[in-house]
Amino acid sequence: MVHTCVVAGCRNRRTPGTALSFYRFPRDPERKQRWIAAVNRKGWVPNEGSRLCSTHFISGKQVKNPRSPDYVPSVFTSATLSPNIKEANAFEPYDKQEAQVEAANALLFLQGQGRFNEGHSHNQCQGEPESTSSCLNSDDERKDAEGTEEIVSESENESNEEEPPRNSFTKSVIYEAKVNALRKENMKLKESLEKMSLTEASFKNDPEKVQFYTGLPNYFVFETVMWLLVPHMKGDKNAKLSNFQQLLLTLMRLRLDLRNQDLAYRFGVKVSTVTRTVHRIINIMFTTLVPTAVFWPSRVELRKNLPEAVKCTHPDCAVIIDCFTVSLEKAVSIDTHRQGARAIREVNTSSPQPAFISELKYVIGVAPQGAVMFVSRGAPGNVSDKTLVESCGFLHKLLPGDVVLAERDFEIKDLVGAHRAELTITSSELHETDRSNQNPRDEASLAATERMNVYRHVERVIQMVKKRYSMLTGPVESAFTVVDRSTNVTTFDKMVQVACALNNLCISAVPLD
Structure with a gap:
């Protein structure tokens, strides 16, 4: 039908x-x-x-x-x-046209191209016969006080209807002005939208934006990292985000410590997609990027580019050591975080009850030039520094004659000495510097000033690594503290390693005074 x-x-x-x-x-x-x-x-x-x-x-x-x-x-x-x-409705277009014509006449008049009302009336009288008669009648009746305004308005209406060339010209002027204004407005909106968007094009020519969101110095370094990861990112056929978006999302998680819900809003996906993407990209970066970016260089390479402040006082300096802790969002059982076997045994023997940890502790070794050379796995926060350093494998990296700098005493001088290396505490040197500065002309004061420069350099190097990626300051979400059975490493431990690898890609050897 x-x-x-x-x-x-x-x-x-x-x-x-x-x-x-x-x-x-x-x-x-x-x-x-x-x-x-x-x-x-x-x-x-x-x-x-x-x-x-x-x-x-x-x-x-x-x-x-x-x-x-x-x-x-x-x-x-x-x-x-x-x-x-x-x-x-038939009168609506006519009224709009009249308003546009009046606006155009006013604009042209202000520009010196308009016509006065007298000339306008004269041109009207030079039109067709009907228009002429209406003009004559209006001139004759203008002497009469009654009906003057009504007749003039009728004459103007008739003249407006009978002058299509002038109307078409003013219309074109108005339309052209409107089009130009809309084009400018459109360009401004596109520029502002481009600045706010998280697209690949908006990052290419904006190194400040790249550095703010990712911690990397420019788009070239970002593109290099993506080039290394792309061959390993092809496995997920159901990925709703592009390779660029997946890497950017993960780096924003590390750099700014944005919550998964926030990232879900920014990228227009579900929270579960954000969680899955972060875990997947971190795993890929842990297996591909970390081994090539975080390594202990040879003694020749370390001494080749040794900063002047360190070279003058400690020419055999091999590494700057420090420990830092990260709080957990929720305390977890010691059994769920099996890292640092000797440290865990120490906790278990001291407490008969099931142990819970509320923070993680890491040992980090940084080259004098600012590159991370060594990062341990996370251990319970109540483990002593000495026990952690002894169990994490750091001591096996030292060679005879190496000098290890530290801000404070880790009580590991005997452990370092057992490998025929030397531990130097820069904070104690700082006190010596203060005493030597009482005689500024003495040669000892010059050496003391150099030791102060070393202390400041060590402090800047450590703070740079900690603050570049905000997620390392905690608190750590419970989802990242679960041990991956395939690698026996927690996701957050992988994040710490990845953050250190990304830090090494930055052109940022800490400047010296």
Whole structure:
């Protein structure tokens, strides 16, 4: 059966191959009455064969939800209007044109290109005969005090209707000005949107943006990291984010310590997608980037580019050592974090009850130039520094004659000495510097000043590594403290290693005074 839309003026019909849908009037009395009122056919009542086509709904189909705008048809642009409505609407374009013409005349007048009212009236009188007679009549009757304003307004209306060339010129001026204004506004909106967006194009020529969101110095380094990871990122066929977005999201998690819900809003995905992406990219970076970026260089390479402040006082300096702790968002059982076997045995022997940890402790070794050389796995925060250094494998990296600098005493001088190396505490040297500065002309004061420079350098190197990626300051979410069975390493331990590897990619050897 062929159905035709019942809306007046709508010629849509159900024919073979058409994509339109035709709906019968609802059975609900209230909704049916609202449909009849929307159709607006006086005295008309629908029957069983009456149909309404889908073009009269905003979304192209009816919706049975009363809160939806398509619960009742509302699009009737093709409907035939009544004569009274047509007559009223016919004057709207004319009024708009008049307003545009007046605005254009005012603009041209201000620019020195407009015409005065007298010249405007004179041009009107040079038009067609009807216009001329109206002008003459208006001149004769202008002497009469009554009806003056009415006649002049009639003359102006007639002249406006009879001068299409001038109207078309002013219209073109107005339209051109509007188009130029819209173009400028569009360009400004595009620029502002580009700055706010997290697209690849917005990062390419904006090193400050790259550094703020990722911690990397420029887009070239970011692109290099992505180039290393892309061959290992092809396995996930259901990834809703591009390779660029996956890496950017993970670096923003490390750099700014943004919560997963925040990142989900920024990238338009679910929280579960953010969590899965962070874990996946961290695993890839841990296996590919960390081994190539975090390593203990040879003694020759260490001494080749040794900073002057360190070279003068400690030419055999091999590493700067420090310990830092990170708090946990929620205390976890010691069994769920099996890192640092000797440290855990120490905790278990001292406490018969099941141990819980509220923070993690790490040993970090930094080259004098600022590159991270060694990072331990996380151990319970109540483990002593000496026990952690002894069990993490740091001592096995030392060679005879190496000098280890530290801000404070770790009580490991005997452990370092057992490997025929030397531990120097820069804070004690600082006190000696203060005493030597009492005689500024003495040679000892110059050496003391150099030791102070060493102390400040060590302090800056350690703080740089800690503060570059905010996530390392904690607190750590419980989801990142679970041990990965395949590698026996927690996700947060991997994050610490990855953050140190990214730090080594930055062109940022700490400057000396």
